[in-house]
Amino acid sequence: MARGEQATEYRDRALDEEFWEAARTGREPSDSRWFFPAVIAVLVVATPWYLPESIGTRQAGGLPLWVWQALFGALGVSALTAYGAFRLWREDESSEASPEAAPPDEGS
Amino acid sequence: MPEVNLGTPALVVMGVYLMVMLGLGWAGRMSRREESLKDFYLGGSSFGVVVLFLTLFATQYSGNTLLGFAGRSYQQGLTYVVSVIFMILVVTVYLAYAPRLFRLARRFGYITPADYVFHRFGSHRLRVLAVLLLCWGLANYVLEQLVAMGHGVEAISGGRIGFMQGVLMLAVVMLIYESLGGMRSVAWTDVVQGSLLLVGCAGILYVLLSNEGGLPAVAEAVASSAPEKLEPPEGRGLRVWISNLVLLGFGVAIYPHAIQRIFAARSAKTLRRSLAVMAFMPLATTLLAFLIGYVGLSRFPGLDRVESDKITVYVLSGLVEGSVVAYWLVVFVFAAVVAAIMSTADSALLSLGSMLTKDIYRPYFKPNATAHELLIVGKTVSWLLMGLLITMAWVSLETESSLWLLIRLKLEFMVQLAPALILGLYSRRLSASGVFWGMLIGTGITLAIWVGVAVGLMADRSPLGINAGVWGLAANVVISWLGRRSEESERAPAE
Numbered sequence: 077m078a079r080g081e082q083a084t085e086y087r088d089r090a091l092d093e094e095f096w097e098a099a100r101t102g103r104e105p106s107d108s109r110w111f112f113p114a115v116i117a118v119l120v121v122a123t124p125w126y127l128p129e130s131i132g133t134r135q136a137g138g139l140p141l142w143v144w145q146a147l148f149g150a151l152g153v154s155a156l157t158a159y160g161a162f163r164l165w166r167e168d169e170s171s172e173a174s175p176e177a178a179p180p181d182e183g184s
Numbered sequence: 185m186p187e188v189n190l191g192t193p194a195l196v197v198m199g200v201y202l203m204v205m206l207g208l209g210w211a212g213r214m215s216r217r218e219e220s221l222k223d224f225y226l227g228g229s230s231f232g233v234v235v236l237f238l239t240l241f242a243t244q245y246s247g248n249t250l251l252g253f254a255g256r257s258y259q260q261g262l263t264y265v266v267s268v269i270f271m272i273l274v275v276t277v278y279l280a281y282a283p284r285l286f287r288l289a290r291r292f293g294y295i296t297p298a299d300y301v302f303h304r305f306g307s308h309r310l311r312v313l314a315v316l317l318l319c320w321g322l323a324n325y326v327l328e329q330l331v332a333m334g335h336g337v338e339a340i341s342g343g344r345i346g347f348m349q350g351v352l353m354l355a356v357v358m359l360i361y362e363s364l365g366g367m368r369s370v371a372w373t374d375v376v377q378g379s380l381l382l383v384g385c386a387g388i389l390y391v392l393l394s395n396e397g398g399l400p401a402v403a404e405a406v407a408s409s410a411p412e413k414l415e416p417p418e419g420r421g422l423r424v425w426i427s428n429l430v431l432l433g434f435g436v437a438i439y440p441h442a443i444q445r446i447f448a449a450r451s452a453k454t455l456r457r458s459l460a461v462m463a464f465m466p467l468a469t470t471l472l473a474f475l476i477g478y479v480g481l482s483r484f485p486g487l488d489r490v491e492s493d494k495i496t497v498y499v500l501s502g503l504v505e506g507s508v509v510a511y512w513l514v515v516f517v518f519a520a521v522v523a524a525i526m527s528t529a530d531s532a533l534l535s536l537g538s539m540l541t542k543d544i545y546r547p548y549f550k551p552n553a554t555a556h557e558l559l560i561v562g563k564t565v566s567w568l569l570m571g572l573l574i575t576m577a578w579v580s581l582e583t584e585s586s587l588w589l590l591i592r593l594k595l596e597f598m599v600q601l602a603p604a605l606i607l608g609l610y611s612r613r614l615s616a617s618g619v620f621w622g623m624l625i626g627t628g629i630t631l632a633i634w635v636g637v638a639v640g641l642m643a644d645r646s647p648l649g650i651n652a653g654v655w656g657l658a659a660n661v662v663i664s665w666l667g668r669r670s671e672e673s674e675r676a677p678a679e
Contacts, residue, residue, distance in 0.1 A: 092612075095288070095303065095304065096612065098288055098292070099284040099287055099288055099609060101287055102452070104279070104284065106279075106280060122269055123425060124416040125417075125422055127416070133416070135403055137399055137400065138398060138401070138402055139262070139399060139403065140262065140414055140416070142416040143265050146265045146269065147467075150269045150272055150467065151467065153269060153276060154272050154464045154467060156276070157272065157275050157463035158461075158464065160276070161279060161456045161457075161463070162456060162457075165279070165283050167283075167287070167451075167452040167453070
């Protein structure tokens, strides 16, 4: 790969292809159309903007209900994230075992 | 205010703990496989699930989690429950980039995040800007840990060991084990530190919830002394909530020392499993810090901003008199707090050394340097930086700055790397010049707001409740996106 600023826009296509090919050898949470929208939906639900004051400020176990709403939302994001890591991220095992190379410009 | 004096047994525990850390540093050195940057800075990319999880955990949860977050919860009230959500969101953001970055790191042998930036965009000026922003953030981060370290040791010893003595003692121990075995030693010490933190947090959470009437009694006391702290966010408060989610969720996910742990995983399987468990950790650690602030509001009302940063110390000191079990639990937790501080500081320092050596010294000063030479330079840089930061920690004693101010300064700059790191892995048309100008202008906007407040031109570092760093990030994303290469140039033959 040529160095310098101009190298940015006119890089060697073969190396460029190698980069993108290596990046996309498996499945990941972003391949799932629902995963990140679902996370955003749970974040919206966890944000205390919609409970009427008369309900949200009631106490349960020493915390107002709106705090419980946020904490259950947090648990929802945790569960989704764990699901994404376990189920939606899959590697092509042969690529995991592939030998390492140094970045094209420098040694290791 | 209550004085905390945990007596001689606590100092003995501290001494034993430090000896164990040094022992692990030596063991890390004995286990090295080769003299290479990969072995020193990534532990040879050999970490299994347990080590990887505990090193990620100990690195992510710093002294600031238990000290700074609790202080912020005290100052802000229950709306700081958002901290639990943004710390979980950090792990979700990892899922947006870690799979691709892990594959690339495995394929091309990245050591630092800037290795990816340079490989992906091929731009020297972008690499230098990225390294500058990351180093700025990390140096601030280490400084914050040093200040917390001094306060922690002072608290444990009941003032018998002073702030600066504490900082010096722990910093030297840290530098020794880090210089001995690099990432491998740091990760092994993280295993001890992370375990201490997990067990300590679980114990204190139980005591807080079951002691003196538990949370219902706390709610009653806060309702009479500071009822506004129980209110949900509205208007500006909601914008602050969202701004916190963006700034912390993306900013913390871009910590270079956390990215290097992604590179250090033995396989994608170990990384996936570690991240899945990490997703639940804020429900123990960050939630505990949030509750400490809440309990503190009921027991120590009316503290000013600087005093409220010590609320963890005050709340825990109130438990010491309870029973022998409570005493040892508190000793344990203080050891865990110091462990959390050290594990974060050592990782950040190692990352700083690796970037300055690999991304600046080697390409721009000594392209033909051998691995042996680079390792010596890296270790020297770590010691020199630590000296500089200890001096700054001493200066911070004079200025009494709030811990929270330091966190905001680092994240606002580091978050500017998000477009390069995340968008750069998905959009082939994202160009180096677009990302460079986006990063530069985003940082400039952030700085302009901070300077504007400092010279009195602006009233607030968070205009409309949105953090300066998030304003900068918004501009950064737009500029990076608008600066994409056209489809025609994408199809044009390479020069």
